[in-house]
Amino acid sequence: MRYVRFMRSLALVILGFASGGLFVITSQHFIASAQRDNAASNPDADLQRLKSIVPPASHPMVEVGYHAANLWFAGQKKNWPLANYYWGETRNRLRWEVALNPGPKGTDGNPVDMKSTLDGIEHGSMAKVKDAIDKKDSKAFADEYKNLLEDCYSCHKNVNRAYLRPMVPVNVGPPIINTDPAATWPQ
Ligand code: HEC
Numbered sequence: 771m772r773y774v775r776f777m778r779s780l781a782l783v784i785l786g787f788a789s790g791g792l793f794v795i796t797s798q799h800f801i802a803s804a805q806r807d808n809a810a811s812n813p814d815a816d817l818q819r820l821k822s823i824v825p826p827a828s829h830p831m832v833e834v835g836y837h838a839a840n841l842w843f844a845g846q847k848k849n850w851p852l853a854n855y856y857w858g859e860t861r862n863r864l865r866w867e868v869a870l871n872p873g874p875k876g877t878d879g880n881p882v883d884m885k886s887t888l889d890g891i892e893h894g895s896m897a898k899v900k901d902a903i904d905k906k907d908s909k910a911f912a913d914e915y916k917n918l919l920e921d922c923y924s925c926h927k928n929v930n931r932a933y934l935r936p937m938v939p940v941n942v943g944p945p946i947i948n949t950d951p952a953a954t955w956p957q
Pocket residue numbers: 827828829831832834835838860864871874884885887888891918919921922923925926929931934936
C-alpha cells in the first residue's frame with residue numbers, strides 16, 4: 771500500500787514537471803509569436819526602428835565636405851570627367867541633407883526653408899560650376915567654385931552655424947582616387 775502511494779506521488783511529481791515544462795514551452799512560443807505579430811503589424815514600432823537607424827542630420831554634410839573638396843582637386847588637375855562626378859555627388863548629398871534636416875532653426879529662431887535655399891544655389895553657383903566643367907574652363911571653374919563656397923557659407927550663417935566657414939581646400943586631394951587625368955596605373 772505504501773509502495774502504491776509512493777508510486778502514485780512519484781507519478782504526480784513527474785506529471786507536474788512534464789506539464790510545467792510544456793507550459794513554459796508553449797507560453798514561450800505564444801510570447802514569441804505575439805512579438806512577431808506585434809512587430810509585423812505595429813507601425814509605431816517600425817517607425818521607431820527606422821528612426822533609430824537614420825544617420826544623424828549632419829552626416830550628409832560631412833560627405834558634402836568630402837565631395838566638394840575632391841571636386842576642387844579634380845578641377846585643378848583639369849580632370850573634367852572626375853570633376854563632373856564629384857559635382858553630382860556634392861549635389862546629391864546636399865539634397866539628402868535637405869531631406870534629413872528640412873527646417874533647422876535659423877538666427878531668428880524660426881525654421882529655415884532648406885529646400886528653397888538649395889534650389890536657389892542649384893540654379894545659381896552650382897549650375898555655373900557645372901557649366902565651367904562642361905566647357906573645360908579652368909578659370910571659370912575656380913571663380914564659380916569660390917562663389918559656391920560663399921553660398922555654402924550663407925546657408926551655414928542662416929542656420930546659426932557661422933563657425934562652419936568653408937575654404938578653398940589645400941593640402942592634398944582624395945587619398946585613394948588619383949586625380950591625374952594622365953595616370954596610367956592601374957589599367
Ligand atoms: C541649405 C543649407 C546648406 C547649404 C547650401 C550647405 N550647408 Fe553645409 N551645413 C548645413 C547644416 C544645417 C549643417 C549642420 C548639420 C546639421 O546639424 O544638420 C551643415 C554642416 C556642414 C559641415 C559640417 C559637417 C560636420 O558635422 O562635420 C560641412 C563640412 C559643410 N556643411 C559643408 C558644406 C559645403 C562645402 C557646402 C557647399 C558646397 C555646404 N555645406 C552647403 C547647411 C547647408
